[in-house]
Amino acid sequence: MAENKxxxxxxxxxxxxxxxxDDEDNIIKFRLLDVCEYKGEKYxxxxxxxxxxxxxxxxxxxxxxxEEEQMLxxxxxxALLEEVFEFYQNEDDIDEE
Numbered sequence: 001m002a003e004n005k006x007x008x009x010x011x012x013x014x015x016x017x018x019x020x021x022d023d024e025d026n027i028i029k030f031r032l033l034d035v036c037e038y039k040g041e042k043y044x045x046x047x048x049x050x051x052x053x054x055x056x057x058x059x060x061x062x063x064x065x066x067e068e069e070q071m072l073x074x075x076x077x078x079a080l081l082e083e084v085f086e087f088y089q090n091e092d093d094i095d096e097e
Contacts, residue, residue: 017049020072028054035065038087044072045088060085 018030030046037043042065048055055061062084063072075081 018046018072022054026052026054028052030055030061033060034088036084036088036091038084041065042067043084043088045085 016032018032019027020030022028029049029052031049033045033047035042035044044063044065046061046063048057048059048061051057062075062081064075065071066073075084
């Protein structure tokens with residue numbers, strides 16, 4: 001990956017992989033898809049980097065990116081997740097035109 005999409009370099013390994021720990025202390029590896037800004041907050045869109053039980057291979061995981069703390073915060077609000085993903089898709093469609 002040529003750029004880090006505004007995530008700090010220390011969060012990404014040399015292959016652009018982010019390792020997160022789930023509630024059961026399992027390490028889940030993600031590949032950064034993009035970072036977008038929606039309603040004044042940044043969101044990281046991640047794809048599973050390897051097969052796992054927590055996230056389907058084609059599922060996009062979305063986390064709120066807290067820039068000051070340099071952390072990814074899980075989002076529990078399903079409506080917000082849908083809004084952010086829809087915004088990302090529409091933004092991506094505009095970029096392709």
